[in-house]
Amino acid sequence: MAKQKVDRLKMNPPLGRMPVLQILPPHELEVDGSYQRSIEAADSQALIKRIAQHWNWDLCQPLVVSRRRGEQGEADRFFVIDGQHRLEASRLRGDIGQLPCVVVEYAGAADEAASFVHLNQQRRPLSKLQLFRAAVSSGDAQACAIVEALADAGLEMATHTNWNYWKPGMVSNAGGIERAWEKSGEKVTRTALRALGLAFQGQVMRFAGTIFPGIVAVCTDEMPGGHPFGEGRFETFLTMLTRRTQVAWRDDVARIKGEYPDLRYGDAAASAIRAAWGRAAGAEVPRRAPVAVVAGNGAKPDAPARPLDPLAPYTGTRWCDQCDMQVSFAELSGCKSRWCTLKKLA
CATH class of the missing domain: 3.90.1530.10 (Conserved hypothetical protein from pyrococcus furiosus pfu- 392566-001, ParB domain)
Structure with missing residues (x-):
């Protein structure tokens, strides 16, 4: 040989x-x-x-x-x-x-x-993932509680960030999970992790870090004070998440981020999944204060200033070049024009 x-x-x-x-x-x-x-x-x-x-x-x-x-x-x-x-x-x-x-x-x-x-x-600075794993090894209470929550959700923290070698259920968004734990609380974060694990069960969680902030946002809205989801609403939320692939959710977040470059990815994810949940649950999407007010923002130069709303790609109104006016998404969904470039966002 x-x-x-x-x-x-x-x-x-x-x-x-x-x-x-x-x-x-x-x-x-x-x-x-x-x-x-x-x-x-x-x-x-x-x-x-x-x-x-x-x-x-x-x-x-x-x-x-x-x-x-x-x-x-x-x-x-x-x-x-x-x-x-x-x-x-x-x-x-x-x-x-x-x-x-x-x-x-x-x-x-x-x-x-x-x-x-x-x-x-x-000298290379330690990543959030490396710091998290070190915290677990040192017995840090919060880090160990997060590991337990991950296991309860059928997930585990990856040992590296190369998703090509991950097993299904591995995630690496340690920083995002820690922020949710500290900002939204343990109950909300545990529910969000459970939703993530069930919605994409058996899959390599390549885009978990992009999707997770949006899941946390909905769980925060649905669980004021840490109370459980309303009856049947968690199952409806899971159904909504599973109907689309991780790539499709990632694309939604990227579309909002591309339209509003100053928006953080976490806020873009919250906007995308909150808006989709509003449609799926048949309820009004929770509105947030406009991030800024700008002239233009895709509108014609002589159009009035309008709010830079992270939910705008999904709700409210948008400027239509074909109609030369602001149109609602209800009007947009019934548009018959083959030249309409906004219908795909409805």
Whole structure:
């Protein structure tokens, strides 16, 4: 049996000098303001206070420090390249006498600055999914409750965002679920997850993150104070969701988002699914205050200003170029003109 050919990875020669591990007191460490970021901003100050308040040696990675050799009997100086917030937090506490450091020697400040840039370019922020999974592992109460709610709905949190390798029922919209849990409450979020799981049971949840905010919006409307859905209405809601594919719901949300670019995707999803639910339930769609008032917005230049309403693609009136006027969707649904471009939205 012939051996499978494996391409060998070509290795470049290592660069720089091997660093040394050293324990240094905070008062010996300096910061070069010519390339380091300022820590005067409110978010930096908040981060420093948070690190200081909850100092944890398990989370304190070694600082990256440059040694600048002193001349003519002067002492060496140590400049922090990476770890400025940890340094300031240790100084703020006053009881941290030593910090672990990886000490490197550079040819000059320019090489230090280049290393600072490389370190920050290579650092990838953790995604919401990664943070959520870490919170579960650490025993965070809310994260563990969400995992339980997912399981009750026949869902589970994916381990990655590549939907091509998901099993049916896997979702990755950790951030959206957490927002719903905090804003709409546990009962509403559990009901929304149940609706999502039942409506698209056995499917790969590729567009769950796009659809879910709309499901939450309807559940919030139907469950004031966390009360259950009205009798039979949850089943009707499920029927409405299952009659269309995930792709079709995604397209509805994208259509609204495309027409109103300043609208957030979550609000566009809420508009799409609220409007569809209003039609399916035979009730008036819950109206929301207009986002803005603009002239034009698809209307003719001399048309009066009209509200930028996220529900406009489905309810209310729209400007019809064929009729040269605002038309209601009741009128639109009975339009016989083959030139009408709005009927598909009715």
